[in-house]
Amino acid sequence: MPVARVVVPVPQQDSDPSEVAVSWQGLSEAGHEVVFATPDGKQARCDELMVTGVGLDPWGWIPGLRRLVAVGRVLRADAAARAAHSALLESPEWRAPERWDQVALGEFDGMLLxxxxxxxxxxxxxxxxxxxxxxxxxxxxxxxxxxxxxGTLLAARSINPDTGRSVLHGRLTTALTWQLEHTAWQVARWTRFWDRDYYRTYLEGPDQPDGYMSVQQEVTRALATHADFLDAPPDDATKRSGRTRDTAEDDRPAFIVQDGNYLSARWPGDVHTFTRRFAHLVTPHRKTP
Structure with missing residues (x-):
């Protein structure tokens, strides 16, 4: 059976280890070929804090105590994701990526962000x-x-040249919710007090309301209507609390949205189910010579 090829662009550093490694592992185990791409074609590095948890506790800045992990044990990648990350580091795919500007989409059957x-x-x-x-x-x-x-924010910022609008305009999607982003940010502001905004990629300006620069709000602004941004039901604590992650055997904590050939998820706690769904969605589309 023909193998589907999936391109996975990543930054040079600080990508989430769960979302990268579990996706790579799941797609590979499903028989697909994963090709990574980085800015300069050199091997990337995931966010080490999310791998080890070291530096996510209030004493994380003290050399003699920083490897004592407590809060970091909860915030870091879980055991399955850390094992996948260890395997990823030894893989030829991770060690020999393509360059972003040399990716030929005609050679691929899918893209994962x-x-x-x-x-x-x-x-x-x-x-x-x-x-x-x-x-x-x-x-x-x-x-x-x-x-x-x-990764959903990257999609939201990608403009369809035919319409001048985001490629997500008119689509249903989820993304990192403000509830999850805000909760992690508030915890880290106290536990990683010397780097209080570690969990925020973009901060609000002086005249912007709380959450304006969050992933959820920026993605929502790119959509046709606010109702196109979806999250789990408010009374489903398993999916919404951020305290429970899915596993290879249990998809109950996950929340995934599919709209045609577009699949989206919120956070590392969705990644096993997200990968499994995408592994079924992607099929070889390339024309054989």
Whole structure:
């Protein structure tokens, strides 16, 4: 059976290890080929804080105590994601990526956009005209596209040249919700007090209301109507609390939205279900010679 090829653009640093590694692992195990792409074609690095949890506790700035992980144990990637990340680091796909500006979409059957939140590395990814152009072309060709967390923000910023609007205009989507983003931000403001805004990629300006620069609100502004942004029901604490993540065997905590060939998810707690759904959605579309 022909193998589907999926391109996964990532920033040079600070991508989310769960969203990158679990997606790679799940797609690979489903028989698909994953090709990573970075700004300069050099091996990328995921956000180390999200791998180890070191530096997410109030004593994280003290050399002798920083490896004592408490709050960081909750905020970091779970055991399955950390194991996937360890395997990812040894994979030839991760070690030999393509360059963003050399990705030929005609050679791929799908695109997956992982997220991450740390401004240091993520802004280059989110603001890249090259990536925004690739995403817009993928939507124009109706290529299967999957976006999770801040990856959905990259999609929202990608403009359809035929309409002058976001490729998500007229689509149903989810993304990192303000509830999840705000909760993590508030925790880190106290526990990582020397780097209080670690969980916010963009901060509000003086005249902007709380959450205006959040992923949810920026994505929503790109949509045809606010009602096109979806989240789990308010009374479903398993899906909305941010305290429970899905697993390879349990999809109950996950919330995924599919609109045609576009699939979206909110945060690392959705990534197993997100990957499994995309592995079924993507199929070989390339013409064989």
């Amino acid at each position: 992982p997220g991450g939140h740390r401004a240091r590395g993520m802004r280059e990814y989110l603001e890249s005209p090259v990536l925004q152009g690739l995403v817009a072309t993928a939507f124009q060709r109706d290529l299967p596209v999957a976006a999770i967390c801040h």
